[in-house]
Amino acid sequence: MPKLNLSERLIDPKSPDRRPRRAAYALPTLFTAGNLFLGFLAILQAFQGSMKQVTGDASASHHFEIACIMIGVAVFLDGLDGRIARMTNTCSEFGREMDSIADCITFCLAPGVLAYVWGVHFVDTGTDLRIHEQLSRAGYFFAFLYVLCGSARLARFNIQENPVPSNPGRPGRKYFVGLPTPAAAGMVASIIYAVESLPLKWWPVSAVWIALLGLLSFLMVSTWRYRSFKDFNMASPRSFKTIILVASFIFLIMNYSQVMLITLSILYVGSGIVVRIGGLIRRWVKPAPPQSQPETQVG
Numbered sequence: 674m675p676k677l678n679l680s681e682r683l684i685d686p687k688s689p690d691r692r693p694r695r696a697a698y699a700l701p702t703l704f705t706a707g708n709l710f711l712g713f714l715a716i717l718q719a720f721q722g723s724m725k726q727v728t729g730d731a732s733a734s735h736h737f738e739i740a741c742i743m744i745g746v747a748v749f750l751d752g753l754d755g756r757i758a759r760m761t762n763t764c765s766e767f768g769r770e771m772d773s774i775a776d777c778i779t780f781c782l783a784p785g786v787l788a789y790v791w792g793v794h795f796v797d798t799g800t801d802l803r804i805h806e807q808l809s810r811a812g813y814f815f816a817f818l819y820v821l822c823g824s825a826r827l828a829r830f831n832i833q834e835n836p837v838p839s840n841p842g843r844p845g846r847k848y849f850v851g852l853p854t855p856a857a858a859g860m861v862a863s864i865i866y867a868v869e870s871l872p873l874k875w876w877p878v879s880a881v882w883i884a885l886l887g888l889l890s891f892l893m894v895s896t897w898r899y900r901s902f903k904d905f906n907m908a909s910p911r912s913f914k915t916i917i918l919v920a921s922f923i924f925l926i927m928n929y930s931q932v933m934l935i936t937l938s939i940l941y942v943g944s945g946i947v948v949r950i951g952g953l954i955r956r957w958v959k960p961a962p963p964q965s966q967p968e969t970q971v972g
Contacts, residue, residue: 700757700761700763701754701755701757701758701761701763701768702754702768702771704750704753704754704757705750705754705768705771705772705775706775707747707750708747708750708751708754708772708775708776708779709774709775709778709779711743711744711746711747711750711779712743712744712747712775712778712779712780712782712783713778713783714739714740714743715739715740715741715743715744715747715779715783715784715787716740716778716782716783716786716787718736718737718739718740718743719736719737719740719783719786719787719790719791720786720790721736722734722735722736722737722740722790722791722870723790723794726795726872733872734869734870734871734872735870737787737790737791737865737870737872738865738866738869738870740783740787740862740865741787741862741863741865741866741870742862742866743783744779744780744783744784744787744858744859744861744862745859745862745863745866745934747779747780747855747858748780748855748856748858748859751772751776751779751780751855752855754768754772755772769831770831773827773828773830773831776827776854776855777823777824777827777854779858780823780854780855780857780858781819781820781823781824781827781854781858782820783858784819784857784858784861784862785816785817785819785820785823786816787861787862787865788816788819788861788882788886789812789813789816790872791865791870791872791873792812792865792872792873792879792882792883793808793809793811793812793816793873793879793882793883794809794812794872795872795873795874796808796873796874796875796876796879797874797875797876798876804876805876808876808879808880808883811880811883812879812883815883815884815886815887815890816886818886818887818890819857819886819889819890821890822889822890822891822893822894823854823857823858823890823893825893825894826851826852826853826854826893826894827854829850829851829894833850841898846900847900847901847902848898848899848900848901849898849899849900849901850896850897850898851892851893851894851895851896851897851899852889852892852893852895852897852899852942852945853893853899853901854893856899856938856941856942857889857892857893857942859934859938860885860889860938860939860942861886861889863934863935863937863938864885864935864938866930866931866934866935867931867932867934867935889942892942892945892946895945897945897946897948897949898945898948898949899941899944899945900944
């Protein structure tokens with residue numbers, strides 16, 4: 674008897690066009706619902722941490738830490754629901770729209786709320802109320818800008834079928850056009866998690882934090898390329914060296930999560946900036962020849 678893969682096992686035998694069973698469509702939706710639930714929990718934890726911080730409760734940072742963990746786990750789940758949908762051949766318009774709505778809450782609204790509460794709301798400016806007022810206004814604006822740009826990034830992803838970044842990469846590789854919202858949310862969460870989730874008190878550091886929100890907002894709506902890694906097939910055979918590298922990576926994440934997560938976030942977010950600057954320098958030194966065929970891209 675031939676061995677069937679996962680998509681073939683889920684085929685409805687009564688369907689004339691070999692469509693998957695109806696229950697199979699619920700599998701990727703469950704991961705999307707889990708993503709949405711974690712974003713909801715992250716917002717609640719940010720609120721609880723804020724209330725505890727006002728009363729001087731030392732457990733406030735613990736709530737901010739839980740919010741960061743919820744966002745981090747949601748980033749992992751977001752990478753699974755699309756792969757599972759493709760593996761089971763259960764991609765649908767409903768699933769795509771559901772995923773975008775979940776991403777808008779988990780990777781736009783939740784990090785925006787957490788970024789303002791943790792990095793701006795509890796800053797101590799001493800007796801200079803003018804600095805505190807201006808900082809609060811800037812925090813409101815850039816936190817909202819982060820949510821707005823993330824939402825615009827998701828809307829652009831839905832309407833574009835084969836977008837090409839302003840700096841196309843190698844043929845055969847898939848790229849995101851602009852910084853993905855999970856990566857931006859992971860950057861926010863990893864920084865807060867790396868500093869023990871203690872709210873910022875010194876206003877110059879808060880000003881830098883606000884500037885970082887502005888940078889992430891710009892990168893999300895930019896047309897700079899970022900590797901998607903969707904061409905990486907987890908089901909294909911791997912060498913023994915790859916297994917050792919993956920096992921080592923998991924060990925480092927489990928034992929040195931703060932250092933590893935912020936390092937990975939900085940490397941990925943910075944990769945698009947470095948590639949873009951490098952492309953501008955090469956274009957200035959030596960103009961690139963025209964390309965005959967566009968590369969395969971993803972939104």
